[in-house]
Amino acid sequence: MRDMLREELQSTSGTESLAITFLDAEEDLPGEYEPGKYLVDKFGLRDDSLHYRSSRGSGQGYLLRRGVLRNKIVWIKGLGVDDAQVWERFCAGWNISTLDEGLFVIEDRTSETSVPQNLTIIDYAECVDxxxxxxxxxxxxxxxxxxxxxxxxxxxxxxxxxxxxxxxxxxxxxxxxxxxxxxxxxxxxxxxxxxxxxxxxxxxxxxxxxxxxxxxxDKATIDERIWAAQLEVLFPMIERERLLIVEKLSDSISPLIDGGRIEQHGDKLTSLEDVELGTLVYLMNCDQDGVRVLDVKEKGLRDRIFLLRKCRNHLAHHRCCGMDQVSQLLNS
Incomplete structure (x- = not known):
């Protein structure tokens, strides 16, 4: 994201001269520092640094007068709550008249921070969902x-x-x-x-x-997220394939429905589309007078029905399908 924004700035008229410097608070900032002093030491000339006095008025004003951040955008990430507030207070006093005097981007990951009103806020969650x-x-x-x-x-x-x-x-x-x-x-x-x-x-x-x-x-939380993805993608696929299989076997299933011989959840089925995978498995396993109620002669189709029923039950009961099951579902 940061690199893409850098490219966009460099290709846009009016901002092509601005150079972005990314700073990682955890890696680049010292343990104790004052923003003005840190910036003049990092970006200023030696003379700028020697004459900087944070106690003499506004450190922001000194950096602006010396042009320390001219044509620069300082982008700081990885800030904790306290450091974010320090930088936001510093930026609140950074009063520029033109963009080339220097800009700041402060990544604040906290929701509790009270941001000064004169700063422009871009809420990541509102832009990226x-x-x-x-x-x-x-x-x-x-x-x-x-x-x-x-x-x-x-x-x-x-x-x-x-x-x-x-x-x-x-x-x-x-x-x-x-x-x-x-x-x-x-x-x-x-x-x-x-x-x-x-x-x-x-x-x-x-x-x-x-x-x-x-x-x-915390494997349980990871599994919960895997299950959510499987529910989103695999469950509809299983349902679509169930309908295709029922349609394929309609010549064998329709007479059973018409004769009132199929029940689900205590009610007699009247629609072919309502035949569930569990019902298909039951009918394939059920004998009447030594004859299968639903005789599916194709072994591959029988195995597929068993697989679909097992995966569907896993997802319906808040369990993940295993890698082997997912592979069989998606590779077929």
Whole structure:
């Protein structure tokens, strides 16, 4: 996101001269500092730094007079609550007349902070929602590198990335690039990412962040998110295939319905479309006078019905389908 904004600025008339410097509070800022002094030391000339006195009026005014941040955008991320408030107070006193005098972007991940009224606020949650994230994940999987993925796998993996990683698309992007989620269990993939150290500093401030969840070994929460993705993608697929199978077997099932021989939940069935997978399995296993009530001669179709019933029951009872089951569903 930050790199895309940098490219956009550099290609837009009036802002092409502005250079963005990204600062990570956890890696770049010292333990104790005063914003004005830190900025003049980092961006100013040696003479600027030597003559800076924070006690003499406004540090912001000094930096503006010396042009320390001319044509610069200072973008600070990774701030805790206290540091975010310090920088927001500093920015509240940064009174510029033209954009090229210097701009700030402060990433504030807290909701409790009282932001000064004269600052412009862009609320990430108002601009980027779950649908936006799923579109991004879908576009990632639509790139040439994932041409080997069937469309049904792309839909499933995009939903899985979104449900697991939430709004952190960087983690989702790394997850799908470094792990083949058609073959590897998602929980194993996430814990492998945690152990790799790629995102050691990511997610510690958010209890629900997927990496924080994995660090706690909270498999139940990960499974809940996997289940949500499966419910979104696999459940409708199972239902559509159920209707196709019932239609395919209609010559055998319709006489049973017409004769009042099929009951579900204590009621006689009157519609072919209402025949459930569990009912199909029951009829295939039921003998009358040594004859199958529903004789499905094709072994592949019988196995498919059993698989669909098992997966449907898992999802309906708030359980995840296993990787083998998902593979059988989507690879067929």
């Amino acid at each position: 779950e649908y936006s994230v799923q579109l991004f994940n879908g576009l990632t999987l639509n790139s040439q590198e994932f041409d080997s993925y069937k469309m049904v796998w792309k839909r499933y993996v995009a939903a899985l990335m979104t449900s697991l990683c939430g709004s952190d698309v960087e983690v989702a992007h790394e997850l799908v690039w470094s792990h083949d989620l058609r073959k590897e269990d998602a929980y194993v993939a996430i814990t492998t990412m945690v152990d790799s150290g790629i995102f050691d500093s990511r997610g510690h401030g958010s209890f629900g962040h997927v990496l924080n969840v994995a660090r706690r070994g």
